[in-house]
Amino acid sequence: MGKSGGKIEIHEYTMSLHVGICAAGEGLSLIAVKYGDKEIWRGNATDQGVFAVNKTDLFGGSKKEGGVKGLLWWLPGKDDQSMPESLAKRYGLTSDTCPGFRGLSSFFLTGTKDASEPSGTPWWSTGILSALLGGGAANNKAGFYLGANNPYLRSMSARVRRPSIGLNPAIALIRIPDDSKGNAQYASNPAHMTYECLTNTDWALGEPVSAINKASFEAAAQTLYDEGFGLNMTWLRQTEIGKFIGEISTHIQSAVYVDPSTGKHTMKLLRADYDFDDLPEINPSNAKLSSFKRKTWGEISNEVVVTYTNAETGKEATVTAQDLAGIAAQGGIVSTSQNYYGVPHEALAIRLADRDLAMMVNPIATLQATVTREFWKTAASNVVKLSWPERNIDQIIFRVSEVNKTDHTVELSLYEDIFGLDQASYLAPGDSQWQNPTLPPTPATYYQMGTAPAFMTAAALRLSDPSELVYPEVLSAVTVGADSNDDVNYDLVSNVTDVNGTPSQAVLSTSPYRGTWAFLTALVAEPQTVLSTLTGLRGSEPVAGDFVLIGTGPDEYTEIATVQSVDEDGFHLNRGMLDTIPRAWPIGTRAFVIPASTLVVDPTVRSAFEDTSYWILPRTTGGVLALADAPQINVSLTERPYLANRPANVKVNGVGFGDVDANEATELTVTWANRNRILESTQVMKWDDANVAGEAGQTSKVVVTTLDGSTVLQTYGGLTGTSKVIPLTDLPGQKRVLISVAAEKDGNKSLQAYELMVKLITRFFTSATLVGTGSMAATGSKRTRPARSALFMGMGGVAAGYTVRRVSAATFTGSGMMAATYTKKIRRSASFEGAGSLSAIPARGFTSGFDAGFR
Numbered sequence: 001m002g003k004s005g006g007k008i009e010i011h012e013y014t015m016s017l018h019v020g021i022c023a024a025g026e027g028l029s030l031i032a033v034k035y036g037d038k039e040i041w042r043g044n045a046t047d048q049g050v051f052a053v054n055k056t057d058l059f060g061g062s063k064k065e066g067g068v069k070g071l072l073w074w075l076p077g078k079d080d081q082s083m084p085e086s087l088a089k090r091y092g093l094t095s096d097t098c099p100g101f102r103g104l105s106s107f108f109l110t111g112t113k114d115a116s117e118p119s120g121t122p123w124w125s126t127g128i129l130s131a132l133l134g135g136g137a138a139n140n141k142a143g144f145y146l147g148a149n150n151p152y153l154r155s156m157s158a159r160v161r162r163p164s165i166g167l168n169p170a171i172a173l174i175r176i177p178d179d180s181k182g183n184a185q186y187a188s189n190p191a192h193m194t195y196e197c198l199t200n201t202d203w204a205l206g207e208p209v210s211a212i213n214k215a216s217f218e219a220a221a222q223t224l225y226d227e228g229f230g231l232n233m234t235w236l237r238q239t240e241i242g243k244f245i246g247e248i249s250t251h252i253q254s255a256v257y258v259d260p261s262t263g264k265h266t267m268k269l270l271r272a273d274y275d276f277d278d279l280p281e282i283n284p285s286n287a288k289l290s291s292f293k294r295k296t297w298g299e300i301s302n303e304v305v306v307t308y309t310n311a312e313t314g315k316e317a318t319v320t321a322q323d324l325a326g327i328a329a330q331g332g333i334v335s336t337s338q339n340y341y342g343v344p345h346e347a348l349a350i351r352l353a354d355r356d357l358a359m360m361v362n363p364i365a366t367l368q369a370t371v372t373r374e375f376w377k378t379a380a381s382n383v384v385k386l387s388w389p390e391r392n393i394d395q396i397i398f399r400v401s402e403v404n405k406t407d408h409t410v411e412l413s414l415y416e417d418i419f420g421l422d423q424a425s426y427l428a429p430g431d432s433q434w435q436n437p438t439l440p441p442t443p444a445t446y447y448q449m450g451t452a453p454a455f456m457t458a459a460a461l462r463l464s465d466p467s468e469l470v471y472p473e474v475l476s477a478v479t480v481g482a483d484s485n486d487d488v489n490y491d492l493v494s495n496v497t498d499v500n501g502t503p504s505q506a507v508l509s510t511s512p513y514r515g516t517w518a519f520l521t522a523l524v525a526e527p528q529t530v531l532s533t534l535t536g537l538r539g540s541e542p543v544a545g546d547f548v549l550i551g552t553g554p555d556e557y558t559e560i561a562t563v564q565s566v567d568e569d570g571f572h573l574n575r576g577m578l579d580t581i582p583r584a585w586p587i588g589t590r591a592f593v594i595p596a597s598t599l600v601v602d603p604t605v606r607s608a609f610e611d612t613s614y615w616i617l618p619r620t621t622g623g624v625l626a627l628a629d630a631p632q633i634n635v636s637l638t639e640r641p642y643l644a645n646r647p648a649n650v651k652v653n654g655v656g657f658g659d660v661d662a663n664e665a666t667e668l669t670v671t672w673a674n675r676n677r678i679l680e681s682t683q684v685m686k687w688d689d690a691n692v693a694g695e696a697g698q699t700s701k702v703v704v705t706t707l708d709g710s711t712v713l714q715t716y717g718g719l720t721g722t723s724k725v726i727p728l729t730d731l732p733g734q735k736r737v738l739i740s741v742a743a744e745k746d747g748n749k750s751l752q753a754y755e756l757m758v759k760l761i762t763r764f765f766t767s768a769t770l771v772g773t774g775s776m777a778a779t780g781s782k783r784t785r786p787a788r789s790a791l792f793m794g795m796g797g798v799a800a801g802y803t804v805r806r807v808s809a810a811t812f813t814g815s816g817m818m819a820a821t822y823t824k825k826i827r828r829s830a831s832f833e834g835a836g837s838l839s840a841i842p843a844r845g846f847t848s849g850f851d852a853g854f855r
Helices: 085-090 128-132 190-199 214-227 241-252 324-330 346-361 418-423 454-460
Strands: 012-015 017-023 029-035 038-045 049-055 068-075 104-110 144-148 156-161 173-176 185-188 254-258 265-269 287-294 303-309 316-322 335-339 365-371 383-388 393-405 410-416 447-451 473-480 487-497 503-512 516-518 528-531 547-550 559-567 570-574 590-594 601-607 611-620 633-636 648-652 667-673 699-706 712-719 723-727 736-745 754-759 767-772 776-779 787-795 798-802 807-815 818-822 829-835 838-841
Touching: 017 156, 029 068, 029 104, 038 049, 038 068, 085 104, 185 190, 190 214, 190 241, 190 254, 190 265, 214 265, 241 254, 303 346, 316 346, 324 487, 335 346, 365 393, 383 410, 393 418, 410 418, 447 633, 454 473, 454 601, 473 611, 487 601, 503 601, 503 611, 648 754, 667 736, 699 723, 712 723, 712 736
Parallel strands: 303 335, 767 787, 776 798, 787 807, 798 818, 807 829, 818 838
Antiparallel strands: 012 144, 017 104, 029 038, 029 156, 049 068, 068 104, 068 144, 173 185, 254 265, 287 365, 303 316, 365 410, 383 393, 393 410, 447 473, 473 601, 487 503, 487 611, 516 590, 528 570, 547 559, 547 590, 559 570, 611 633, 648 667, 667 723, 699 712, 699 736, 736 754
């Protein structure tokens, strides 16, 4: 049997491309060009030039995805640049009519067709064309050969290098580790970068050199060069120059400021470059201290993760530094992260991680000091030493972070200098009554346990929204506050069962304490509250976006608030959030701070109506509480995450808080705003926000009870709107009632319902008879039923006054001056008999005249 074969059809793709890179600048050079993730050219071209590219097998050759071949034209964008004739033709122009693209560095990729060897041109290398015309793929095409059999254009990138100018050019670039192929790599000196950001007149601040303390910048540049501290950073026009300088300073830990003694821009590196004996001293003779404090355990991190940019790949990478002693002391890792995107290699990133870790693991002291005018020339980043016998401080080195000046004093914000910790000296405390702060662990007393609401349950399970919850799965919410300043963290213990079904008690997690305090003044029910201070707070202060859990006990009687903002007036709270209502809280009520990004749940998935037990084992610097000494805490879980959110903004006759006075009303109008548990999955709604559509099948329920709640008077269920009118005829004989509004779904009531106490219409006597002579007056007294009749008789001045309810009949008989005053309605009949002066004041609502007042 014979054989047959066929040829492979090959498609080659060529195109001329003009690719912009960045703004032109003195000393800018092209180092490498990549197509996709593969390098197609490498060199070091500062001046305009053209280079041959011939890698036809770069992507597997013509039978796969081809390669690249053609001319690479480097156009650095100098002031005298003009477009070569061969490139101008691509635009349909000539060299004289085509823009020179000055001020913009770029490269042009073309083929060899119609290209000729120019003579006398410094940027053309003789022999380029002959090298490319020697056969192979895409030979002598007008466009640059970009591949075969795959019509998709890959990404292009260029590596360029530009030393900042203005300072010593010999140290403008800093050598960093070579790439994986042995190619030399460089980074820019941050001091040079900062100096040019201040002085460049084309794109930067354009400050005159006379306004710069150049010597300080030269000194900083030399130090950074000696440290090998080079950065690779890109400035975009959308970024403010001042902010960019700040990012450089954050990387290298420096301060750029105007020296008050010279008025010049000065650069200062934060280093151990000072003489301890020469530092100015702050002491009680020249200063007053305020807000002296040190970091607590809750403010200390024991791990730092630094993100940097790999110079060879241009991709982000991370390194981690840990303090093992701190991890052991705190019972776990407390991590923080820093993004130093300008750092170009791992070794420098590790140095910065160690630098930042040293600052974070030490209990650095901070303070505010009001000093005399001898410190008038002090600037941010300057170093001073503090001597304060009252605090047993002999000499501690502090660095200035901020300076505020008045007419007579200077206010300094200071923090303990990390480089001076070894030189800190303290006075012997003597007979100071100091007590060791280390305390033995004791059972926790500040905690709240219950069922996590839908919002927190969905977040903990990483669900899109609560609709993805699978009934009856629920999570326990566990919030614990520290009992003492020596409390570090706590272990949470519960019952577990191994694969063999053997039950035991095990530590579920080691968790940090949440900030907690007790109210020193009563809290009223209201939609928003401002707390000027959090007296007695132990732990971190809340910030905008945090939750605040108020109260302890069953979930039905707690409240969730959110922190709207924190300013000079205090902490602004939104009350009654998620599935809770605003409540009145007495003095001594405990509250807990729950950071927005923190999960306060036991990760064990449990079931609604499940009973579970927990033990809290506090850890102090003196040890961990033994399990046998910890009380057992029993929690009965509920269907909370599946219950509809309660209606909000509930009002009766327009009143939403406090008692409702319906003394003059003939009916009660109850209004509310619906809420949707599913929609509140990422952003919670405030109590007084507008109405939203509820969940499918969700309705509202209004219940009226006696004041003590023991007897239900009326129930109005299945309400789909946002209001309900209750006629007073539905509530006969009632003086005061409670009205509650809840949500219902699938036969289940919302976790909480909002209640308002309503005072109803008061009533008058059944009958009243007044008989006598002289000046007489009768005023009806309050009764429980409407008056039937009233008879007034007498001589002289007779007056009868009715202020509230209706009467069936009223008879006035007498002589002299008589008057009847009506402020409400009089029904059935009214007769007036007698001589003399008789007057009547119409009741409110009568149209006109006396007769119109009787109906």
